[in-house]
Amino acid sequence: MKYFNHKIIGIAMMCATVMACTDKYDCNLQVEKPEEVANSEYLASFDLLKSYITRDASSPFKFTANLSSTDFLKKDIAYSTILSNFDGIDIGGSITPVNSLKEDGSFDFGGMQLVADAVKGTDITLYGGTLCSNQGQRTAYYNELIQPIIIPFVPEKGKTVICDFENDELGKAYGMTGGSQAVVENDPDGKSGKALHVGTDDNKAAYSHPKFNVKLPEGRKLGDYVNLTIDMRIVNEDGIYGAGMRVFINGKEFNVGMNAKTFGCNPNTWNRGAVISLNSATAPGFILPDEMKGLTEFELAVGSASGGAQYFLDNIVMNYELPGTGVTKIDFEKDELGTSYPMTNGNSSVVENDPEGSGKVLHVGTAATPSNRSYPKFNIKLPNGKTLADYIALSLDMHLIDGKGKYGSGMKVVINGVELDSQKGPNGFGCPDNAWARDAIYIKFVKKSEKEDGDGCIVIPENLKSLTEFELAVGSGSGEWHAYIDNINLHWKADDTIIEKTPEEKKNIFTEEMNKWIGGIVNAGGESVKVWNIVGEPLDKTMDANTFNWGEYLGEVEYARTAVKQARDTAKIDLNLFVSNTFNQSDEMGQKADELIALVKSWEADDVTRIDGYNILLHAVYSKDATSQKANEKMISELFDKLAQTGKLIRVSDLSMMVEDTEGKFIQTSKLTADERSAAANYIAFIMKEYRKTIASDKQYGISISSMTETSTGNKICPWTSGYNRNGMYEGIVEGLK
CATH class of the missing domain: 2.60.120.260 (Galactose-binding domain-like)
Structure with a gap:
């Protein structure tokens, strides 16, 4: 391969001769062209890339490049470069389940539809990308679909009326813990029926409280109850302050932490439904001791601890709430x-x-x-x-x-x-x-x-x-x-x-979710897209937020068969379906090829599923270490040899080239020497020629380069600069296509 290289070998000279009567100037500047200009002119002498492809009419070979659907639709210089130099474009990386997801959980296939429509009537071949992969998935959404149905535990609640006094005779007396009296009378307001009058004007209840004998309903015990509620009406201000409200259970005294006033009572007015907690130390309440929780019968007393209390009580109720334990x-x-x-x-x-x-x-x-x-x-x-x-x-x-x-x-x-x-x-x-x-x-x-x-x-x-x-x-x-x-x-x-959802339910859910993507994107591609990667990166063990293992739910072999069936059933044309996987120069390529081939054989073992070919995303590296570079070339040859033996269509895509120094570190494109660029161009020519030599001509489905233009800060060498000027890699690709 010729890589044009000029040096400046002369200097400019100017002679001025002054003649009598007439000014005469002779200029004679002799220089060689600068190297950059010479190289540009040399590269410009090449024809368009696709003109170098040798193929007969029946050859399936296509030379393509990666280009996002949005860049293609702009129809600017990238678009024109594709039309001039390539047979088609790969847009798969720009349309994925993750970046096509809408807020409502459905997919937006508009980008695929637009580019599919744009290539109609042109000679551009459109490669649609990946239909099923464990990577690049909306995993969080999928996991939500199989969350178990949770029916919250609802505790049983109810109440036990201790006393409402309606069935008592007027004048009935209740015992007191001390002196004074507690007698059933009519509500002094004349509204709620009967109530218990504790103390009198002349005989106040002095730290004495009415007592009630409680027998809980069958199956209930004191520990089931969460609070005690009472209606209380203080007469004038008798006992509204004092030492505070008290509850007694079998004679044991509990201070609820409030007096009648802070409990909500006002003189000569009913405080209805005042609550005393039985399991909280926060006022008004107390903690019921464990040894009392099993009681089913006990003596209850409640009231205001004052030296001069007088009040009415009514509707003494205990409310239970089963805690869900036993x-x-x-x-x-x-x-x-x-x-x-x-x-x-x-x-x-x-x-x-x-x-x-x-x-x-x-x-x-x-x-x-x-x-x-x-x-x-x-x-x-x-x-x-x-x-x-x-x-x-x-x-x-x-x-x-x-x-x-x-x-x-x-x-x-x-x-x-x-x-x-x-x-x-x-x-x-x-x-x-x-x-x-x-x-x-x-x-x-x-x-x-x-x-x-x-x-x-x-x-x-x-x-x-x-x-x-x-x-x-x-x-x-x-x-x-x-x-x-x-x-x-x-x-x-x-x-x-x-x-929990059953395995069969999960399988049905994800079969439908897979079909939403495959059916939708294949339908959007229509007749413009005849080639898809049916399964992408099956050997990739990456685990991140966008990893979703289809095989876990649909079956380790069955998921691929399902994807193939969905794609072929959806399409209105015959499709070529490839299994696609990345091969890095650092991989053991032969071993990886064996794994991929074995995987495809397992999918096709049902004699129904058909995978048409292998799409190898090849990331090559030229090593400045001679021994390493020799090993690199050997691996490339071995890879193509193993793929050729499958008898299937073989496609190389995302083909990229980088250069590493003798220590294995990548060299930035802006720092590459002319010799390093030439070596990289020679290596890509070697790869393309090995592919054309090893793979049968009727099985050569094509080569697609990773990127048309390179950046000064990146490591990937491309055939054009960022300004779409040709560089040395262009000549390497020309040599590879011949």
Whole structure:
């Protein structure tokens, strides 16, 4: 290849001869043309690029370049350069699912439609780009489509009327915690019926409050209730201040943190529906102690703590709100003394009285024969609507006799014969010797990813979570466990209902989403676009915000078959569908080609799916290290040889060239020497000739260059400068096309 190179070899001389009578000037300037001008004139001597293509009438070979649809539609110098030098354009990189997405979630195919219309009636071949890829996808939107349906947990709410006095006889007296009186009278306002008059003008209630005997409805306990509401009417200002409002439960006094005035009461006016919280220390309210939460019957008193109170009460109501938690309990209280429970591995467990007087408990093992890794068994039937998946933990009380079983291999839970190891023994849970450890042993049910060694948790296997009835065993994994146990509680929690989409539902959703893009873009390309990359970058392992794995939902092989079918079913013309993948000079190109070829074979194994060819996005690098460059050329030859053996159409696209120094660093185009540019041009000619030599002529589908113009700050060498002046790469491409 000739790369024109001139040097200036002369200097300018000027002679002036002055003649008598006449001024005469002779000028003789002899210079060689500057190198830049000479090179430009040399490159200008070449014809248009596509004129150098050797092909017969039946050849599918097309020489093209990347150009965005918007730049093509401008019809400026880039457009005219395409028309003059190339057979067509690649616009695929400019129209992708991400940049075509509209706010409403649909796609804008207008850009494809416009460029497809623009090439009608011209000789320009239009390459449409990629129809299916894991990269460049609107992943966040797709993930939203398969989010589970979440039905929020709605707690059961209701109220229990303690007293409204309407069924009481006028004059009925209620007990007081101290002196004075509480008598049923008519509402002094004459509006709401009967009410309870506490204290009198002459006998004020001095730190004395009316008492009510409460029996909660079946199934309710005090811990279910979240607040107490009352109607209160202070007579004049009797007790409106004082020490504040009080609530008493079984004689235990609770200060709600407000007096009647700040509670909302005004003299001789009803304060209706005033609320006292039972689970908040924020006034007006208090925290109900745990030991009272199980009460179903109790004595309630409420009123103003004052040395001279007088007021009316009405509509005393307790409001419950089930928190969505509860327990399924085994406590032995209904068992006969001497009742024996079976063990997983022999020994005895017998119901006895707690030696400390708490009621009935289960005595496991004996002093003579402690339990040897054997645990008492219980038949569990969960409440209606509950499965084991609703449960979050198991707890029990344990009294170790003489410390037997305190260590060992940890607490064990056995469900239908499946032993689950908490890896934390009674000692780890804080159980002492010869004393009860109440609520100390609490074994959480966690996900596999949450469990750590020795954390006192277990993982319930998936196949057990649907159980509603099962055999449960629990105990210390010790060779000599001797203990009392009591209050074995399975704790449940009613979370939000989560309805996951099935794999089949997800497959249907994404099959339709794939078709929205493939069907839409192929239809927009119409008869102007006959060539598509049906699958792009299948070997790319990039994971970023725009990565979406179609194979995960449609099948690792099936997704490609689905894409092919959708494209061919949509098109009104016969399409050529290519599988497309980037090959960088740094890749092991032969190995990568093998992987790509094997992948296509797997897709076509159904004898229905057809991939017409391979589109190789080739990013070449000329290395100034001679050994590395020789290896580069060998890899190019091997790549084309492997592709040729497939018998399919072969296309090279996005063909680019860079130069690296001997240390492997890329050289900026503005810093390249003439020799380096010449070497790069020679290498691109080599690549193109290897392609034309190795690939059968009827399988040469074409070559497309990555960019027509280069930038001074970039590394990519192109056939034109940014001002569309030819440079040395132009000659390299000419040589490659010949």
